[in-house]
Amino acid sequence: MAKRILTGLKPTGEQFHIGNYFGAIKPLIQLSQDNPDADIFLFLATMHAYTQIHNGEELKKNTLTVLKLYAACGADLERFMIYNPADIPGHAQLNWVLTCLTIMGTMERMHSYKDALAKGKAGEISVGTFCYPILMAADILLYDADIVPVGKDQKQHVEYARDIAQKFNKAYGEIFKLPDVYIRNEVAVVPGIDGRKMSKSYNNYIWLLDDEKILLKKVKQIPTDTKTVEEPKDPDTCNVYNMCKLFLNEEENQSLRSRYQAGGLSYKEAKDYLYEKLLAFLKPIQEKYASIKDQEIVDLLKKNSEKVNAISEKKIAEVYKKVGFSL
Ligand code: ADP
Ligand code: TRP
Numbered sequence: 417m418a419k420r421i422l423t424g425l426k427p428t429g430e431q432f433h434i435g436n437y438f439g440a441i442k443p444l445i446q447l448s449q450d451n452p453d454a455d456i457f458l459f460l461a462t463m464h465a466y467t468q469i470h471n472g473e474e475l476k477k478n479t480l481t482v483l484k485l486y487a488a489c490g491a492d493l494e495r496f497m498i499y500n501p502a503d504i505p506g507h508a509q510l511n512w513v514l515t516c517l518t519i520m521g522t523m524e525r526m527h528s529y530k531d532a533l534a535k536g537k538a539g540e541i542s543v544g545t546f547c548y549p550i551l552m553a554a555d556i557l558l559y560d561a562d563i564v565p566v567g568k569d570q571k572q573h574v575e576y577a578r579d580i581a582q583k584f585n586k587a588y589g590e591i592f593k594l595p596d597v598y599i600r601n602e603v604a605v606v607p608g609i610d611g612r613k614m615s616k617s618y619n620n621y622i623w624l625l626d627d628e629k630i631l632l633k634k635v636k637q638i639p640t641d642t643k644t645v646e647e648p649k650d651p652d653t654c655n656v657y658n659m660c661k662l663f664l665n666e667e668e669n670q671s672l673r674s675r676y677q678a679g680g681l682s683y684k685e686a687k688d689y690l691y692e693k694l695l696a697f698l699k700p701i702q703e704k705y706a707s708i709k710d711q712e713i714v715d716l717l718k719k720n721s722e723k724v725n726a727i728s729e730k731k732i733a734e735v736y737k738k739v740g741f742s743l
Pocket of ligand 2: 422423424425426461464551552553555556564565566570
């Protein structure tokens with residue numbers, strides 16, 4: 417049977433920024449190309465996003481935008497099996513079984529809970545947030561995933577999925593496949609326009625859908641030092657260079673570095689170059705994005721959910737028999 421690569425994407429933001437592109441989207445597309453024979457399951461973790469977003473319209477809008485952006489960035493919608501777990505009852509069904517097999521101490525040690533604790537009081541954290549990894553384990557185990565690519569912060573959650581699968585199998589027989597976590601190669605952190613890590617939370621991002629005017633404004637805001645045009649400059653400490661190099665081939669990169677080091681390059685010129693490179697990168701993504709209709713995405717999710725639901729129903733039937741829910 418073909419290897420199954422499965423991952424989820426939490427639509428908590430209204431868009432993706434170029435940090436998300438280089439850190440998450442591009443590596444997944446690359447992984448799919450490196451494994452041409454594997455099945456790729458990519459789902460919208462709408463039920464996970466619900467731990468954070470309680471505005472229905474906002475969640476719907478994020479979900480559509482994020483999916484269209486994935487397609488605009490080159491994810492092949494024919495190849496990627498994209499679906500929404502909320503359309504498939506098995507996720508909530510398996511979630512309950514695993515919830516009853518999981519002790520609270522395990523959840524207390526989880527990254528998601530600790531993260532929430534760091535931001536607020538224990539008594540105010542939702543039970544959904546507390547149990548977040550259990551739903552994630554259900555997402556994974558339902559489909560016999562072989563490989564689960566995630567960012568470093570999600571590694572512990574996939575390990576828990578493996579542990580709970582083992583616990584279930586030990587009690588009831590070999591029902592679940594044990595998933596392997598695949599941590600994306602450390603991608604260099606993409607800097608934001610203030611030089612810190614680009615992040616939704618720092619308001620220092622360039623969205624994939626930023627138009628020319630906004631883009632120009634943001635590029636102009638990038639802080640630089642006070643060196644004169646003639647002075648030699650260190651490219652590695654320059655925010656403009658650090659962003660620009662994402663879009664350069666080896667030759668262009670060497671040539672820009674030499675110009676920095678030789679002196680004679682103004683920051684204005686470097687920023688104009690960055691703007692030009694950003695535009696050339698974003699234009700095709702934005703054009704593709706504009707060509708995808710919301711209805712196409714809705715139809716695709718519906719079509720795929722039928723296929724995926726058939727796999728899920730089969731697994732749930734086995735589980736329900738084993739635990740004694742089905743006679
Ligand atoms: P944000 O910090 O904007 O909230 P998320 O946590 O939603 O970003 O990021 C989703 C994924 O995108 C992360 O798992 C990470 O792999 C990638 N990512 C986010 N920001 C960056 C960045 N500045 N550089 C590289 N990768 C990033
Ligand atoms: N928790 C993941 C994140 O925040 C999203 C996710 C939900 C997921 N279910 C999953 C990832 C199952 C991999 C497998 O990024």
